[in-house]
Amino acid sequence: MSRILIVGAGLAGLFLALKLAPRRVTVLSQAPLGTASSSAWAQGGLAAALAVDDAPELHAQDTIAAGAGLVDPVIAAMIARDGPARVMDLIALGVPFDRTPDGKLAQSLEAAHSRPRVVRVSGDLAGKAIMDSLIAAVRTATHVELIECTEALALLPDANGAVVGVLCRSASGETPMLASEVILATGGVGGLFAITTNPAEAMGQGIAMAATAGALIADPEFVQFHPTAIDVGRDPAPLATEALRGEGAHLINSKGEAFVSDLAARDVVARAIHLERAAGRGAFLDARAAVGAKFPEHFPTVFAACMAAGLDPRTTPIPVAPAAHYHMGGIATDAWGRTSVQRLSAVGECASTGAHGANRLASNSLLEAVVFAHRIAERLRDDSAGNSAPTEPCAPPPSLTEPVRTELRALMQAECGVGRDQTGLSRALAHVDALRESIGPASALAAARLILTAALARKESRGAHFRSDFPDASAPQRSFLTRSDALAALAWPGAGADRQVGAR
Numbered sequence: 001m002s003r004i005l006i007v008g009a010g011l012a013g014l015f016l017a018l019k020l021a022p023r024r025v026t027v028l029s030q031a032p033l034g035t036a037s038s039s040a041w042a043q044g045g046l047a048a049a050l051a052v053d054d055a056p057e058l059h060a061q062d063t064i065a066a067g068a069g070l071v072d073p074v075i076a077a078m079i080a081r082d083g084p085a086r087v088m089d090l091i092a093l094g095v096p097f098d099r100t101p102d103g104k105l106a107q108s109l110e111a112a113h114s115r116p117r118v119v120r121v122s123g124d125l126a127g128k129a130i131m132d133s134l135i136a137a138v139r140t141a142t143h144v145e146l147i148e149c150t151e152a153l154a155l156l157p158d159a160n161g162a163v164v165g166v167l168c169r170s171a172s173g174e175t176p177m178l179a180s181e182v183i184l185a186t187g188g189v190g191g192l193f194a195i196t197t198n199p200a201e202a203m204g205q206g207i208a209m210a211a212t213a214g215a216l217i218a219d220p221e222f223v224q225f226h227p228t229a230i231d232v233g234r235d236p237a238p239l240a241t242e243a244l245r246g247e248g249a250h251l252i253n254s255k256g257e258a259f260v261s262d263l264a265a266r267d268v269v270a271r272a273i274h275l276e277r278a279a280g281r282g283a284f285l286d287a288r289a290a291v292g293a294k295f296p297e298h299f300p301t302v303f304a305a306c307m308a309a310g311l312d313p314r315t316t317p318i319p320v321a322p323a324a325h326y327h328m329g330g331i332a333t334d335a336w337g338r339t340s341v342q343r344l345s346a347v348g349e350c351a352s353t354g355a356h357g358a359n360r361l362a363s364n365s366l367l368e369a370v371v372f373a374h375r376i377a378e379r380l381r382d383d384s385a386g387n388s389a390p391t392e393p394c395a396p397p398p399s400l401t402e403p404v405r406t407e408l409r410a411l412m413q414a415e416c417g418v419g420r421d422q423t424g425l426s427r428a429l430a431h432v433d434a435l436r437e438s439i440g441p442a443s444a445l446a447a448a449r450l451i452l453t454a455a456l457a458r459k460e461s462r463g464a465h466f467r468s469d470f471p472d473a474s475a476p477q478r479s480f481l482t483r484s485d486a487l488a489a490l491a492w493p494g495a496g497a498d499r500q501v502g503a504r
Contacts (some may be wrong), residue, residue: 008185012348019377045120048083053456067357069476137167162342185272204447219329229323238305248290284317356465
């Protein structure tokens with residue numbers, strides 16, 4: 001049976017690889033396994049309705065409410081229903097989720113959840129613990145071939161437009177790798193912004209490659225800014241998990257005044273912090289009373305980050321700032337992870353399934369990743385499609401130099417951040433176009449242009465997308481870029497269609 005190729009080695013990619021057994025699968029990792037994955041940095045955990053006073057229906061309702069009118073209710077119900085089983089899968093793989101004294105799974109409360117339903121590990125180590133278990137399992141799985149330190153540059157199409165492989169680059173050079181099915185699990189776009197909690201490598205390569213191959217792109221304007229990145233000048237910014245507020249920590253300004261509900265949805269809290277900082281009053285997370293001396297044991301990651309910066313969170317409020325954290329938009333998929341291009345699937349943050357809408361509910365990202373990975377595996381495990389050859393050689397996109405990367409990140413942070421308007425978005429789009437003229441169609445520029453184009457077209461404020469010149473919401477509609485729309489957004493010659501906001 002021919003090979004399945006997974007591009008990306010975060011939670012979604014590795015869980016999918018394991019679920020595909022005994023089907024032969026190859027996993028490409030841009031960096032050494034576990035070193036550049038947003039999954040490993042996830043602190044809060046994974047949301048699932050496991051408690052006796054909870055239910056998948058309640059979880060789905062919370063997901064829909066947080067998504068500001070754009071969540072697909074069928075998808076929300078599906079991930080909420082399947083979540084408990086996927087938690088059991090992770091436990092079977094050795095993930096040591098926290099337990100209560102009587103042996104039950106401990107679950108914490110996070111923003112916009114109506115019940116405590118987030119399973120975690122040692123307070124804020126869920127992502128690392130999950131990835132450690134998956135990496136150990138994948139390294140011993142006989143059906144999985146791991147190729148590390150290899151970057152996917154472009155998708156390879158056949159004569160009918162179906163994807164038949166990827167063009168890769170490693171230390172030995174560039175080479176095509178053929179497959180019967182390619183699954184993109186490439187992560188998000190946080191690295192496009194100057195302040196982010198994501199690895200620097202997360203610059204939207206997946207959506208750029210997919211759009212170039214003609215895949216439908218959905219809701220690229222919706223970038224979630226986590227409200228409480230720790231503001232100590234590090235890049236990427238360390239994160240103060242939302243679970244701290246679930247434990248009773250409070251947001252205050254420099255005067256000690258509360259200015260927002262601690263457990264409001266992330267977009268609400270991020271904008272409130274942004275405005276407080278812009279007014280010169282600063283923003284701080286005060287966990288002295290709620291956590292205090294328990295910090296080293298209950299939230300070791302946050303504690304270590306603070307102490308490394310010379311800040312003791314047991315005695316001092318933590319300075320915080322919004323940071324690009326999660327991309328709700330991405331490559332449009334159906335309920336089985338299929339994209340609009342034959343033999344191309346997408347899973348995890350690079351995919352847009354309809355689960356998150358305009359504002360992801362806390363700790364639903366890991367949930368969506370494992371639920372959709374399981375479903376893709378069910379669809380492909382017994383598929384017998386063969387490999388075919390690409391129609392012609394594919395030229396790799398150019399890379400960004402470090403000065404240009406820094407320039408792009410500062411531009412996106414300033415003009416496409418927590419607050420946006422017509423003038424700033426237009427200025428950023430013109431700047432990206434100028435960079436493209438001088439450099440060529442780099443993947444990061446393509447991803448940035450998709451986001452900016454969609455943000456300009458959405459003339460309303462909804463969820464994580466806030467337009468100061470259009471502060472009110474209009475009719476709730478998802479946005480989609482067709483092949484011709486994507487070509488226009490990528491500024492390719494010969495493209496003339498305008499991008500549409502509306503029903504799919």
